[in-house]
Structure formats: C-alpha cells, structure tokens
Amino acid sequence: MAIAKPGHSHNSSVSAHSHGADATQSHGHVHNPESLQRILNRFARVEGHIRGIKTMIQEGRPCPDVLVQIAAVRGALDRVARIILDEHLSECITRAAEEGNIEAEIDELKAALDRFLP
Known part of the structure; x- marks a missing residue:
C-alpha cells in the first residue's frame, strides 16, 4: 500500500496504490471499496x-490449447487495466484539474x- 501524501486522506474502507515507478514521485490513488x-x-x-x-503444461496438453488460454489471460489483464485506467481518468485527472496539477x-x-502499451 502506498503512503498517502499530504492532502490525500485514506481510511480503512479504501485502499491506495501508487502510479508510476517511484511512489515518492506520485500521488496516491484511492479505490472505492466496490x-x-x-x-x-x-x-x-x-x-x-x-x-x-501451468497444470496444462505439466500434463503435456497441446500447445495450441495452452496458447488459447494464454490469450484469455492477456485479455483478462487488459480488462483489469481498463478498469484502472477508467478510474484514473475519472478520478485522478479530474482531481488534478481541480488542483491545478493537470500537466504533471x-x-x-x-x-x-508508454510502459503499458506495446
């Protein structure tokens, strides 16, 4: 869990994560419980x-079957990333605009x- 910077409140009903490689350069982000x-x-x-x-590989299942499952995992990760990005756009960008921090x-x-997209 990231440490909240001054001006950002966090309570036990929400969780924070840091955007960026270095938490000291980033703001914390609060996810609502849902x-x-x-x-x-x-x-x-x-x-x-x-x-x-992993089990499929250990059992010697056909490579095409394994690759289909890997593609499914990629899709699932992309969907999680989309949820996080949507939240960032609706919450963090809005807050930054209100605080005059939009450029940063x-x-x-x-x-x-740049790190996420191929």
Whole structure:
C-alpha cells in the first residue's frame, strides 16, 4: 500500500496504490471499496487461470490449447487495466484539474501508458 501524501486522506474502507515507478514521485490513488473488490476479484481469476495453464503444461496438453488460454489471460489483464485506467481518468485527472496539477498528471499518465502499451 502506498503512503498517502499530504492532502490525500485514506481510511480503512479504501485502499491506495501508487502510479508510476517511484511512489515518492506520485500521488496516491484511492479505490472505492466496490472498485477495489472488483479489481481484486479479477486478479484472483487471473491467478487461477494461470495455475490452470501451468497444470496444462505439466500434463503435456497441446500447445495450441495452452496458447488459447494464454490469450484469455492477456485479455483478462487488459480488462483489469481498463478498469484502472477508467478510474484514473475519472478520478485522478479530474482531481488534478481541480488542483491545478493537470500537466504533471497528464505527463505521469503518458509515462505509464508508454510502459503499458506495446
């Protein structure tokens, strides 16, 4: 969990994560409890799917079958990323605009997208 910077309140009903490679250069982000649970549930499904792929490989299942499952995991990760990006755009960018920080926030988002997108 990231440490909140001054001016950002966090309580036990929300969780924070940091955007960017260095938490000291970033703001914290608060997920509402419903969104946090949705994200965690999706990651739990991805974890289970990956364990299933590992089992397929150990059992000697055909490569095309394994590749189909890998593609499914990629899609699931892309959907989680989309949820996080949507939240960032609706929450963080809006807050940055209100605080007069929009340029720094956009630069941070661009850097994150450069690392995320192929």
